[in-house]
Amino acid sequence: MKNIIIELLKDKIGRIGLIGVCIVILIALFAPVIAPYNPTEMFPQIRNEPVKQFIMGTDNYGRDVFSRIVYGARVSIIVGLISVGIGASLGIILGLLAGYFEGWIDNIIMRIMDILFAFPSILLALAIVSVLGPDLKNTIIAIGVVRIPVFTRTVRAEVLSVKSQEYVTSARSIGVKDNKIIVRHILPNILSPFIVQATLSLSSAILVEASLSFLGLGIQPPDPSWGSMLNESRKIMELAPWTAIYPAVAIILTILSFNLLGDSLRDILDPKLKNVE
Amino acid sequence: MSSALLKVENLKKYFPIKGGVFNKTVGYVKAVEQVDFEVNKKETFSLVGESGCGKSTTGRTILRLYEPTEGSVLFNGQNILDYDKEQMRKMRKNLQMVFQNPYNSLNPRMKIAKLLSEPIYTHEAYSKKEVDEKVNNMLEKVGLSVKYKERYAHQFSGGQRQRISIARALITNPSLVVADEPVSALDVSIQSQIINLLMKLQDELELTYIFISHDLNVVKHISTNVGVMYLGKIVEKAETEELFSNPCHPYTKALLSAVPSLKPNKKKDRIILSGDVPSPANPPDGCHFHLRCKYAMEKCKHEVPINKEVSKGHTVACHLI
Amino acid sequence: MEELLKIHDLTIELRTKKARYNLVENIDFTVNEKEAFGIVGESGCGKSITAYSIINLLSTPPLYIKKGSINFKGKELTNLSSKEMRKIRGNEISMIFQEPMTALDPLFTIGEQLKEVMQIHTKLTDKEMDNKVIETLKKVEIPRAEQIVNDYPHQLSGGMLQRVMIAISMINNPKLLIADEPTTALDVTIQAQILDLMNGLKEKFGTSIIMITHDLGVISETCDRVAVFYGGHVVEISDVENIFENSMHPYTLGLVKSVSSLGQKRKELYTIPGVVPTYDQMGIGCRFYDRCVKKMDICKNKVPPLKEYSKGHQCRCWLYEEVN
Numbered sequence: 001m002k003n004i005i006i007e008l009l010k011d012k013i014g015r016i017g018l019i020g021v022c023i024v025i026l027i028a029l030f031a032p033v034i035a036p037y038n039p040t041e042m043f044p045q046i047r048n049e050p051v052k053q054f055i056m057g058t059d060n061y062g063r064d065v066f067s068r069i070v071y072g073a074r075v076s077i078i079v080g081l082i083s084v085g086i087g088a089s090l091g092i093i094l095g096l097l098a099g100y101f102e103g104w105i106d107n108i109i110m111r112i113m114d115i116l117f118a119f120p121s122i123l124l125a126l127a128i129v130s131v132l133g134p135d136l137k138n139t140i141i142a143i144g145v146v147r148i149p150v151f152t153r154t155v156r157a158e159v160l161s162v163k164s165q166e167y168v169t170s171a172r173s174i175g176v177k178d179n180k181i182i183v184r185h186i187l188p189n190i191l192s193p194f195i196v197q198a199t200l201s202l203s204s205a206i207l208v209e210a211s212l213s214f215l216g217l218g219i220q221p222p223d224p225s226w227g228s229m230l231n232e233s234r235k236i237m238e239l240a241p242w243t244a245i246y247p248a249v250a251i252i253l254t255i256l257s258f259n260l261l262g263d264s265l266r267d268i269l270d271p272k273l274k275n276v277e
Numbered sequence: 278m279s280s281a282l283l284k285v286e287n288l289k290k291y292f293p294i295k296g297g298v299f300n301k302t303v304g305y306v307k308a309v310e311q312v313d314f315e316v317n318k319k320e321t322f323s324l325v326g327e328s329g330c331g332k333s334t335t336g337r338t339i340l341r342l343y344e345p346t347e348g349s350v351l352f353n354g355q356n357i358l359d360y361d362k363e364q365m366r367k368m369r370k371n372l373q374m375v376f377q378n379p380y381n382s383l384n385p386r387m388k389i390a391k392l393l394s395e396p397i398y399t400h401e402a403y404s405k406k407e408v409d410e411k412v413n414n415m416l417e418k419v420g421l422s423v424k425y426k427e428r429y430a431h432q433f434s435g436g437q438r439q440r441i442s443i444a445r446a447l448i449t450n451p452s453l454v455v456a457d458e459p460v461s462a463l464d465v466s467i468q469s470q471i472i473n474l475l476m477k478l479q480d481e482l483e484l485t486y487i488f489i490s491h492d493l494n495v496v497k498h499i500s501t502n503v504g505v506m507y508l509g510k511i512v513e514k515a516e517t518e519e520l521f522s523n524p525c526h527p528y529t530k531a532l533l534s535a536v537p538s539l540k541p542n543k544k545k546d547r548i549i550l551s552g553d554v555p556s557p558a559n560p561p562d563g564c565h566f567h568l569r570c571k572y573a574m575e576k577c578k579h580e581v582p583i584n585k586e587v588s589k590g591h592t593v594a595c596h597l598i
Numbered sequence: 599m600e601e602l603l604k605i606h607d608l609t610i611e612l613r614t615k616k617a618r619y620n621l622v623e624n625i626d627f628t629v630n631e632k633e634a635f636g637i638v639g640e641s642g643c644g645k646s647i648t649a650y651s652i653i654n655l656l657s658t659p660p661l662y663i664k665k666g667s668i669n670f671k672g673k674e675l676t677n678l679s680s681k682e683m684r685k686i687r688g689n690e691i692s693m694i695f696q697e698p699m700t701a702l703d704p705l706f707t708i709g710e711q712l713k714e715v716m717q718i719h720t721k722l723t724d725k726e727m728d729n730k731v732i733e734t735l736k737k738v739e740i741p742r743a744e745q746i747v748n749d750y751p752h753q754l755s756g757g758m759l760q761r762v763m764i765a766i767s768m769i770n771n772p773k774l775l776i777a778d779e780p781t782t783a784l785d786v787t788i789q790a791q792i793l794d795l796m797n798g799l800k801e802k803f804g805t806s807i808i809m810i811t812h813d814l815g816v817i818s819e820t821c822d823r824v825a826v827f828y829g830g831h832v833v834e835i836s837d838v839e840n841i842f843e844n845s846m847h848p849y850t851l852g853l854v855k856s857v858s859s860l861g862q863k864r865k866e867l868y869t870i871p872g873v874v875p876t877y878d879q880m881g882i883g884c885r886f887y888d889r890c891v892k893k894m895d896i897c898k899n900k901v902p903p904l905k906e907y908s909k910g911h912q913c914r915c916w917l918y919e920e921v922n
Contacts, residue, residue: 177366
């Protein structure tokens with residue numbers, strides 16, 4: 001672990017990604033300290049230009065854009081981490097089962113994953129949210145479910161390749177039980193690509209959250225989310241461009257940081273994965 | 278009552294070839310087709326042959342790392358092919374394997390101490406201290422320093438890794454060890470170290486080996502009995518000295534003469550076989566060897582030769598005999 | 599006998615971020631015309647990179663020729679531009695590799711691959727090339743040559759592919775053929791076929807061969823003279839009989855002893871103790887010092903010179919310096 005961070009810091013791209021991700025996480029953690037105002041507090045100055053009092057201006061309802069962006073980071077990180085957590089943990093279980101036992105278990109799991117995969121992820125998330133109803137919890141569930149097939153596939157493919165290594169056959173020849181072979185011999189050897197996948201997934205999860213909120217099906221107003229901020233700014237873009245620019249920049253920089261971190265991790269942990277989606 | 282520790286009878290292993298839209302079985306690769314042999318306690322039976330002849334598959338099928346298609350494997354008189362999964366798992370304590378490639382037969386994320394203690398914990402409940410002692414003993418037996426225990430496999434050279442593999446296989450006190458090309462991935466000067474080690478351990482621990490190799494010199498050195506395999510069948514089987522001094526099957530003769538000699542300028546009359554080994558998915562009819570055999574007769578094309586005994590314990594499957 | 603290739607004082611360096619290592623050092627040997635010259639040694643002894651450096655196939659970076667000369671028919675190869683080298687490679691000097699499967703392009707037929715080599719180096723018409731292709735395939739004893747020209751590499755067996763590789767390397771009648779472990783990936787009966795073929799080609803066409811291998815048996819079957827490599831040094835050069843019967847260097851001696859004691863039933867084999875060192879573990883003295891049974895004080899800190907002790911028999915060992 002320590003080595004990975006040292007390697008990351010040596011790599012220019014990795015360094016930028018890691019610093020970016022750390023900044024976003026710190027902002028999310030210390031939002032109440034950093035934000036000058038309550039994100040839902042409405043000031044009489046609506047659509048105020050960026051000035052000293054409101055460094056990123058105010059929106060159509062007179063709320064401080066900077067404070068909303070800071071609290072929006074919180075939403076993004078929470079949605080990202082929890083949904084990827086859900087997707088990854090279910091994905092790793094399903095992938096291990098499918099890859100290790102093969103046969104009918106594999107067939108059933110992978111056909112379900114194929115069906116899930118057949119929908120564009122944003123459509124699938126939309127469908128789930130519209131059934132469950134739009135709120136933070138359901139957004140997280142929807143994004144998590146959408147991530148499951150990605151993880152299942154990655155894990156399964158890795159399990160299949162690790163399983164063909166002689167040390168797994170060797171463990172079988174010694175009489176090690178299946179569950180121990182999975183935990184001791186397979187899991188540790190598929191961890192690297194799994195971590196890479198998780199990092200890259202964080203960025204797409206954050207992006208899907210922003211999209212859902214933009215469409216009005218994610219985080220509901222007045223709670224701040226970068227996606228819903230963009231949506232609200234649509235009608236006043238010409239009058240108050242700052243209400244669109246700052247949340248957009250926040251989304252771009254966050255996604256970029258996670259992607260750079262993911263790419264660099266991929267190079268460090270698993271060079272052979274370089275050209276895989 | 279025979280004194281054989283292991284008796285393999287009529288062993289077959291067919292791998293299905295899947296094809297078509299519905300993944301139907303469209304044919305079989307007959308990797309092992311009727312293999313019979315027995316090994317006595319403390320002896321070494323070698324399976325020798327070229328790539329694709331089914332020698333490794335035979336080794337793995339005996340240990341049920343592949344489920345056999347047919348046949349029986351009697352270990353101490355008991356057919357282990359009848360065992361259920363859990364019985365077989367427990368049985369593995371007595372039947373161990375050493376693999377060819379020391380570079381991927383050891384889990385790269387486990388330290389040596391853990392690699393060696395895993396087999397013990399899998400089969401028996403010992404205290405940590407006892408296990409530690411066993412591990413230290415075993416390391417010493419295979420000629421490795423105890424101070425290496427906290428290292429990972431990739432920190433060792435090929436020969437040292439093979440020593441670790443051997444230690445891992447022997448730590449549960451097995452009576453039978455299947456060694457699948459244990460020295461062929463190693464440097465020449467290291468090969469002899471490992472061969473010596475295997476022979477020393479056999480004497481010390483009263484081991485029985487099934488030794489799988491393509492290297493006739495190594496086989497000649499280490500075995501009591503040898504079976505020559507060609508396309509899934511044992512074509513000739515005899516005591517080592519008998520086989521090397523009096524080879525009867527044309528394939529055995531060609532194989533023996535193909536070994537490069539270490540005496541330059543003493544070029545012997547080499548039998549150069551024409552053609553390649555046919556695919557086991559589509560073996561020729563009759564004697565599998567007839568396409569490459571210069572003595573092939575009409576009979577060989579249609580009729581499968583049966584095993585005939587030419588002298589005690591020396592059997593050959595050839596119409597010439 | 600005329601000298602065809604003369605390598606003198608060749609040192610190849612590996613440059614990493616942390617340090618520089620000499621992978622091979624002060625390599626000296628000569629290959630004569632119409633001669634099969636063997637290079638034998640274990641993994642990491644530098645035998646392959648020495649061969650690669652002859653036709654400038656070193657992967658640079660990280661490998662660089664630090665000093666020394668490679669003289670082929672009076673021409674200094676280390677100074678050639680890559681364009682001039684391309685004219686020699688595949689034409690006057692050609693090479694075959696251990697894995698024929700990966701050395702051929704899976705997307706082209708055997709015939710197309712053979713023609714490609716001719717297109718680079720000759721100005722024959724298409725028809726003439728077609729004829730030459732079949733003629734060359736027959737030369738390497740490929741049955742059904744007319745059909746095989748239209749096959750793709752995956753349709754052929756390993757032994758067949760190695761024949762095709764030899765055909766490709768022989769098609770322009772090279773003066774020198776470098777064979778890097780050409781039979782290691784093949785079965786014994788197929789190995790016997792290929793070695794037999796190579797011996798025949800040498801005799802028929804007068805091509806010199808450099809045979810790189812770890813297998814002393816292959817050396818004894820095919821070579822006239824041998825260089826033994828250990829840890830990046832040439833430790834002994836001699837004709838093939840003397841390597842086996844009058845080995846001088848303790849490493850050669852041990853190797854021959856351990857290999858030839860094989861096959862005597864269950865006798866303990868003679869072994870060279872220790873492990874093969876890697877390039878970053880080399881001392882400053884004789885590279886064999888740690889494993890040598892006859893080591894002396896001088897061996898630890900000083901590399902012995904490669905000297906001729908009897909006609910055609912060179913050795914790099916302090917044992918013999920004392921006597922003289």
